[in-house]
Amino acid sequence: xxxxxxxxxxxxxxxxxxxxxxxxxxxxxxxxxxxxxxxxxxxxxxxxxxxxxxxxxxxxxxxxxxxxxxxxxxxxxxxxxxxxxxxxxxxxxxxxxxxxxxxxxxxxxxxxxxxxxxxxxxxxxxxxxxxxxxxxxxxxxxxxxxxxxxxxxxxxxxxxxxxxxxxxxxxxxxxxxxxxxxxxxxxxxxxxxxxxxxxxxxxxxxxxxxxxxxxxxxxxxxxxxxxxxxxxxxxxxxxxxxxxxxxxxxxxxxxxxxxxxxxxxxxxxxxxxxxxxxxxxxxxxxxxxxxxxxxxxxxxxxxxxxxxxxxxxxxxxxxxxxxxxxxxxxxxxxxxxxxxxxxxxxxxxxxxxxxxxxxxxxxxxxxxxxxxxxxxxxxxxxxxxxxxxxxxxxxxxxxxxxxxxxxxxxxxxxxxxxxxxxxxxxxxxxxxxxxxxxxxxxxxxxxxxx
Amino acid sequence: xxxxxxxxxxxxxxxxxxxxxxxxxxxxxxxxxxxxxxxxxxxxxxxxxxxxxxxxxxxxxxxxxxxxxxxxxxxxxxxxxxxxxxxxxxxxxxxxxxxxxxxxxxxxxxxxxxxxxxxxxxxxxxxxxxxxxxxxxxxxxxxxxxxxxxxxxxxxxxxxxxxxxxxxxxxxxxxxxxxxxxxxxxxxxxxxxxxxxxxxxxxxxxxxxxxxxxxxxxxxxxxxxxxxxxxxxxxxxxxxxxxxxxxxxxxxxxxxxxxxxxxxxxxxxxxxxxxxxxxxxxxxxxxxxxxxxxxxxxxxxxxxxxxxxxxxxxxxxxxxxxxxxxxxxxxxxxxxxxxxxxxxxxxxxxxxxxxxxxxxxxxxxxxxxxxxxxxxxxxxxxxxxxxxxxxxxxxxxxxxxxxxxxxxxxxxxxxxxxxxxxxxxxxxxxxxxxxxxxxxxxxxxxxxxx
Numbered sequence: 039x040x041x042x043x044x045x046x047x048x049x050x051x052x053x054x055x056x057x058x059x060x061x062x063x064x065x066x067x068x069x070x071x072x073x074x075x076x077x078x079x080x081x082x083x084x085x086x087x088x089x090x091x092x093x094x095x096x097x098x099x100x101x102x103x104x105x106x107x108x109x110x111x112x113x114x115x116x117x118x119x120x121x122x123x124x125x126x127x128x129x130x131x132x133x134x135x136x137x138x139x140x141x142x143x144x145x146x147x148x149x150x151x152x153x154x155x156x157x158x159x160x161x162x163x164x165x166x167x168x169x170x171x172x173x174x175x176x177x178x179x180x181x182x183x184x185x186x187x188x189x190x191x192x193x194x195x196x197x198x199x200x201x202x203x204x205x206x207x208x209x210x211x212x213x214x215x216x217x218x219x220x221x222x223x224x225x226x227x228x229x230x231x232x233x234x235x236x237x238x239x240x241x242x243x244x245x246x247x248x249x250x251x252x253x254x255x256x257x258x259x260x261x262x263x264x265x266x267x268x269x270x271x272x273x274x275x276x277x278x279x280x281x282x283x284x285x286x287x288x289x290x291x292x293x294x295x296x297x298x299x300x301x302x303x304x305x306x307x308x309x310x311x312x313x314x315x316x317x318x319x320x321x322x323x324x325x326x327x328x329x330x331x332x333x334x335x336x337x338x339x340x341x342x343x344x345x346x347x348x349x350x351x352x353x354x355x356x357x358x359x360x361x362x363x364x365x366x367x368x369x370x371x372x373x374x375x376x377x378x379x380x381x382x383x384x385x386x387x388x389x390x391x392x393x394x395x396x397x398x399x400x401x402x403x404x405x406x407x408x409x410x411x412x413x414x415x416x417x418x419x420x421x422x423x424x425x426x427x428x429x430x431x432x433x434x435x436x437x438x439x440x441x442x443x444x445x446x447x448x449x450x451x452x453x454x455x456x457x458x459x460x461x462x463x464x465x466x467x468x469x470x471x472x473x474x475x476x477x478x479x480x481x482x483x484x485x486x487x488x
Numbered sequence: 489x490x491x492x493x494x495x496x497x498x499x500x501x502x503x504x505x506x507x508x509x510x511x512x513x514x515x516x517x518x519x520x521x522x523x524x525x526x527x528x529x530x531x532x533x534x535x536x537x538x539x540x541x542x543x544x545x546x547x548x549x550x551x552x553x554x555x556x557x558x559x560x561x562x563x564x565x566x567x568x569x570x571x572x573x574x575x576x577x578x579x580x581x582x583x584x585x586x587x588x589x590x591x592x593x594x595x596x597x598x599x600x601x602x603x604x605x606x607x608x609x610x611x612x613x614x615x616x617x618x619x620x621x622x623x624x625x626x627x628x629x630x631x632x633x634x635x636x637x638x639x640x641x642x643x644x645x646x647x648x649x650x651x652x653x654x655x656x657x658x659x660x661x662x663x664x665x666x667x668x669x670x671x672x673x674x675x676x677x678x679x680x681x682x683x684x685x686x687x688x689x690x691x692x693x694x695x696x697x698x699x700x701x702x703x704x705x706x707x708x709x710x711x712x713x714x715x716x717x718x719x720x721x722x723x724x725x726x727x728x729x730x731x732x733x734x735x736x737x738x739x740x741x742x743x744x745x746x747x748x749x750x751x752x753x754x755x756x757x758x759x760x761x762x763x764x765x766x767x768x769x770x771x772x773x774x775x776x777x778x779x780x781x782x783x784x785x786x787x788x789x790x791x792x793x794x795x796x797x798x799x800x801x802x803x804x805x806x807x808x809x810x811x812x813x814x815x816x817x818x819x820x821x822x823x824x825x826x827x828x829x830x831x832x833x834x835x836x837x838x839x840x841x842x843x844x845x846x847x848x849x850x851x852x853x854x855x856x857x858x859x860x861x862x863x864x865x866x867x868x869x870x871x872x873x874x875x876x877x878x879x880x881x882x883x884x885x886x887x888x889x890x891x892x893x894x895x896x897x898x899x900x901x902x903x904x905x906x907x908x909x910x911x912x913x914x915x916x917x918x919x920x921x922x923x924x925x926x927x928x929x930x931x932x933x934x935x936x937x938x
Contacts, residue, residue, distance in 0.1 A: 069695070071713050104712070106832065199679070225646050261737045263519065283737075290740055304819055308823060310824060310833060310841050311827075318851050336804045343800055350796045350800060354787075354790050356807060357782070357923070360807055361810075366775070369752050371752075372752040380741060381525075382761065394767070398768050409776065469811065
């Protein structure tokens with residue numbers, strides 16, 4: 039049986055087993071990350087028993103650290119304060135912080151008081167950094183060397199640290215004021231003579247991130263410069279910690295989810311495993327906003343009721359114009375927001391991007407408009423109707439592309455999240471403009487149309 | 489001047505400078521990754537000069553390796569065959585493969601012939617793996633140890649390797665048949681007595697990926713188990729390479745882009761910096777498909793032309809029903825496809841997810857329907873119209889959620905990409921169903937409605 043085959047049923051049977059030792063041994067052979075996805079399906083007493091059994095073999099902390107944020111409240115509730123504090127004390131500060139953040143305020147203080155003094159102090163210190171900052175994602179545990187130390191002294195420093203399971207592959211060289219000078223891969227220490235000063239072995243390192251910076255900035259630096267760990271500095275430029283690449287992967291996945299979700303108007307907390315109640319409460323307000331914009335756009339149709347009255351088949355084409363325009367706008371919006379998220383917009387300036395999308399929209403709008411106009415002509419036997427459809431699709435699609443490109447770039451230049459609300463805004467504009475241009479042109483040409 | 493301040497203009501001035509030595513020195517101080525985004529704005533002769541100057545200091549390869557795939561053809565065109573072969577020869581096999589893949593076929597063979605024999609053989613071997621497979625993303629360069637070797641012998645092996653810039657932090661322990669037994673972090677070698685056998689120091693390792701597996705699978709394993717590198721095995725279970733975490737980050741970003749893009753019906757090759765011509769050619773076919781589905785949905789409206797004729801204000805509400813239904817469907821689709829991409833669907837079974845979304849859709853459809861019905865009643869002074877809107881929104885939204893959840897899960901169970909085409913299909917269904925339910929119910933209640 040490999041880790042991939044472990045099911046909830048198997049786990050439940052294992053936990054129901056009387057022989058503690060057997061269950062404990064079997065669990066010890068399973069990687070904690072394999073157990074994480076199964077937690078949501080366990081009853082509170084099963085969770086408690088699982089944590090107790092894993093704790094004996096030092097595996098409970100790793101499993102909890104891998105929990106998705108949205109599941110934490112439910113799982114943490116099942117664990118008694120004392121045991122939770124013991125598990126937390128075994129975690130790196132970034133993971134500890136992540137779990138503590140998901141405790142209800144009233145419980146949080148109680149659990150923090152049960153922590154050993156050193157961990158408690160570290161935690162309180164970490165909590166001072168702003169939410170989603172590099173300071174909150176870093177570990178404060180790293181080996182700092184002076185440039186005059188020899189390779190052998192550095193190796194002694196590693197030996198002093200002992201075996202730590204998530205050991206860092208690099209050592210850092212700092213000056214007397216703790217300012218970062220460079221980085222030394224451990225393999226350089228062993229592949230050079232023991233008396234070499236680490237100052238000669240280090241790679242001079244200028245890439246670091248401020249503890250106040252956003253985690254996303256840290257992730258982009260790690261991705262761009264292919265780092266295994268990124269040094270974090272305080273406002274006085276002193277090195278205070280490192281962000282490791284495994285945390286960066288979590289940040290990247292989280293940010294990608296956020297980007298995808300925002301385009302669809304979803305909240306980060308609305309996941310496949312969150313309860314229906316939570317999902318409803320997250321989606322409903324946005325749906326009401328959407329309803330408001332949909333009615334506002336629809337009121338444009340209301341202005342042209344008399345035109346519709348004279349040629350009711352116009353109603354057939356209204357959703358086509360709005361729908362195709364909306365698609366075009368969302369496509370442009372997706373390309374631009376994704377390029378901002380990946381830092382790609384540097385490959386092309388904002389103005390050039392807007393110009394390009396405008397041109398793309400005009401060409402696609404013209405081709406799609408000609409096709410649609412021709413189909414409408416064949417279907418309704420009305421050439422003027424085809425012309426109205428062509429013109430309104432050209433206008434709507436061109437404007438859709440312009441808005442899809444300009445709105446996120448404007449939001450970004452004002453320091454806002456480029457994707458937040460942009461989807462609703464673009465759809466609203468393309469709907470309203472689609473209705474307005476189609477029915478407006480139809481009204482102008484009404485004599486020739488009917 | 490820090491790396492962040494380097495602009496295209498500065499780079500152009502530097503390249504126009506007569507003194508080669510000055511430009512060469514200045515460029516050597518800039519991280520190659522900083523130069524990558526600026527390449528797209530240089531003229532071919534500037535690119536050629538930049539590559540020549542960087543090559544002297546061994547920095548050209550790193551810069552080219554960081555290029556987005558879509559820009560490669562344009563940049564590679566500017567570099568003469570001989571120089572390109574020299575640059576390629578300095579790259580790890582995975583990066584070499586990535587660049588060679590973007591050469592036109594007729595040029596590719598010529599450049600490959602200029603490579604040193606060993607690199608040429610490695611490249612031909614790597615090209616045998618399927619596209620996007622783990623085999624293509626791996627480096628074949630890693631240190632393999634026998635379990636009986638001592639820590640000191642392992643350190644000697646590292647010393648023999650010399651300093652490699654992107655050095656791996658782990659060594660691997662294999663048996664006589666090259667089958668993976670475990671992994672040894674370098675720090676364990678130095679923090680234990682030199683005579684300890686590496687078999688005692690290694691962490692027994694069961695996590696590896698087949699060379700034929702998809703890169704996405706490799707990325708999920710690295711993310712889930714917080715690895716710095718993932719061993720790759722051939723069909724006989726022999727270890728043939730490793731995938732490093734920096735490549736995994738690229739895969740994760742690329743897959744996230746793919747997921748976001750597929751929901752909007754975009755091609756991966758359609759980026760902010762691709763030419764308008766390419767973007768148009770990629771988006772147009774999809775837009776025509778969309779036009780087809782939009783017309784098909786619109787033909788439903790055509791069936792009820794006589795109903796519309798009797799109460800033209802119904803046309804106002806058509807886009808509201810279809811639009812809100814479409815939004816709901818895309819939201820569900822986004823939650824489900826993202827959960828599949830992140831491997832989260834394990835936190836909740838497929839059937840449970842469908843059941844939940846169905847319920848969410850029914851509740852949101854009912855609330856939004858009551859609101860919309862009430863607004864329609866106030867606006868048009870017609871209570872029956874409000875009732876029609878309420879009923880059709882409930883039906884459309886519930887079905888939208890069902891389809892948004894079921895379509896990607898079905899696609900996945902048939903081994904297809906869950907997001908591919910799902911967006912168009914969901915929008916088409918919600919449009920058609922929205923029109924059908926709204927106008928159908930209106931026709932049934934027509935006597936009371938007018």
